[in-house]
Amino acid sequence: MTDVAAQGSEASRRLDAIDRKILMVLQEDASLSVAEIGDRVGLSSTPCWKRIQRLEADGVILRRVALVDQNKIGLGISVFVSVESADHSEAWLRKFAEAVSSMPEVMEFYRMAGDVDYMLRVVVADMQSYDVFYKKLISAVPLKNVTSRFAMEKIKSVTALPVPPV
Numbered sequence: 352m353t354d355v356a357a358q359g360s361e362a363s364r365r366l367d368a369i370d371r372k373i374l375m376v377l378q379e380d381a382s383l384s385v386a387e388i389g390d391r392v393g394l395s396s397t398p399c400w401k402r403i404q405r406l407e408a409d410g411v412i413l414r415r416v417a418l419v420d421q422n423k424i425g426l427g428i429s430v431f432v433s434v435e436s437a438d439h440s441e442a443w444l445r446k447f448a449e450a451v452s453s454m455p456e457v458m459e460f461y462r463m464a465g466d467v468d469y470m471l472r473v474v475v476a477d478m479q480s481y482d483v484f485y486k487k488l489i490s491a492v493p494l495k496n497v498t499s500r501f502a503m504e505k506i507k508s509v510t511a512l513p514v515p516p517v
Contacts, residue, residue: 366411369394371514373402374411378511381415418510426474429502430481432488433467435495443492450491456484467498 366374372392376383383391389399406412421427436443444462451460451471459472475481481499489497 365409366517368517370402370406370411371517373399373406374514375511377403377412377415378514421474425476428475428477428481429505430473430475431500431502432471432473433496433498433500434469434471434488435497436468436493437495438493439468447492451488454484454487456480 369392373388376388376391385400385403386396388403389396392399394402403412421429436447447469448460451457451469456473456475457471458474459470461470462468463470473481473484475484485497485499488494
């Protein structure tokens with residue numbers, strides 16, 4: 352088992368039912384006060400706050416953010432970009448990962464198993480903006496193939512993970 356996998360399974364073993372309830376509440380609305388969270392999970396403020404602090408210190412809670420409607424800020428196009436590479440060296444991946452990670456249009460970036468090597472979720476304002484992004488992407492490092500799939504409609508999008516029971 353890798354160090355990351357071992358840490359993840361160790362953290363999940365330490366999560367009791369109340370920790371899991373706190374995670375579900377925070378994923379639904381992280382703006383709630385500690386007192387409100389405590390009420391929802393059956394704790395007073397101090398023990399609830401201590402649990403939240405521990406969840407943050409353990410890296411279970413990564414950060415708390417505001418979710419923004421991409422359409423209302425002019426980013427109406429979502430594109431799923433599949434990338435295939437002829438080069439699978441560590442040096443190539445490092446350069447590619449640095450380049451892609453610095454592109455603000457990229458919302459998610461995965462190394463894949465299967466028929467494509469990498470998958471990106473990209474948001475842009477329009478086709479012209481995507482073309483600019485595409486040219487920046489293909490000039491970053493040598494790529495074998497890039498395939499773009501444009502989302503027609505968002506049917507489901509959630510940010511809350513399904514927290515498994517104890």
